[in-house]
Amino acid sequence: MELSVNLLGLYGGGVGHTPVTATDAVQMAADDGFHVYDFPLADKAFYDGDWRGEIDRAMNCAAKNGGVFRYAHVPFLFPWGDPSPENWARFERVMSLAIEGAAMLGVRWVALHPYTTNEPAECYAAAPCRDAALVHLRPWLEQAEKLGVHFAVENMQGDAACHPRRRYCAKVDELIELVDTINAEWGGAHGICWDTGHAHIAGHRQSDALKAIGGRLKMTHIHDNFAGADLHLLPHTGSLDWADFIAGLKAIGYDGDISYEQDLRRIPAELRPGLIAYLRDVGNAFIAALQK
Secondary structure, rough: OOEEEEEEHEEEEOOOOOOHHHHHHHHHHHHHHOEEEEOOOHHHHHOOOOHHHHHHHHHHHHHHOEEEEEEEEEEOOOOOOOHHHHHHHHHHHHHHHHHHHHHHHOOOOEEEEEOOOOOOOOHHHHEEEEEHHHHHHHHHHHHHHEEEEEEEEEOOOOHHHHEOOOOOOOOHHHHHHHHHHHHHHOOOEEEEEEEHHHHHHHOOHHHHHHHHHHHHEEEEEEEEEOOOOOEEEEOOOOOHHHHHHHHHHHHOOOOEEEEEEOOOOOOOOOHHHHHHHHHHHHHHHHHHOOOO
């Protein structure tokens, strides 16, 4: 068990700042003592440039520093604002390229947001959402099988952040049913990514949810909030019960990594070192508690 960081969330340039490449971020993370990384495959703009070359450069930098890519996140911003055929085609294209990128990186698990029909909460029904998700995910699952990529389907935000709409897989039973249905057809190749912030917004008791998920849990997205907006705060700076979260991981014998999904990009780079040191200390404390 090690501490994993989402590279551009910690080291990326904010608005108006000098852009930071994934390779730059790998070097900064290694200098800060992090050696397990989550590669940023979710940004559609990444695929407008020499993205394969950037993956190669980042992998070489990681290898030089004794680091490894174990996780990634594929695109998740479905084009609901303008669901034109052109926008959906672009989303499908970058999704396919991201899966190819994950294969190049050789990551263990790739976080995947389940497709949602984006229904208003008063019209929401889980079964049609599940069926739509399975249809929508099929081409990606087929490509993942060919390339040896394994998805970790992520739990979604609750109504507090999505009102007036409801997100499919904000409920644990929906998430489990979807992953079990996928695995029944695709040979058990996929699992679950537990996002602590999303779970807090959805009102879950983290330990109970994790016990229900059990061995399906393959990766984490760790961040905090106040059970309203999805703020991606540092642990212990929101209202999430971290002792309960750790108890849930211990109860199911979780032996994966502690993986952050932070966003420090609004903070000037010169002010981040103390926060990054804090994240390292908290993550190591989580690992120590799990290994007792």
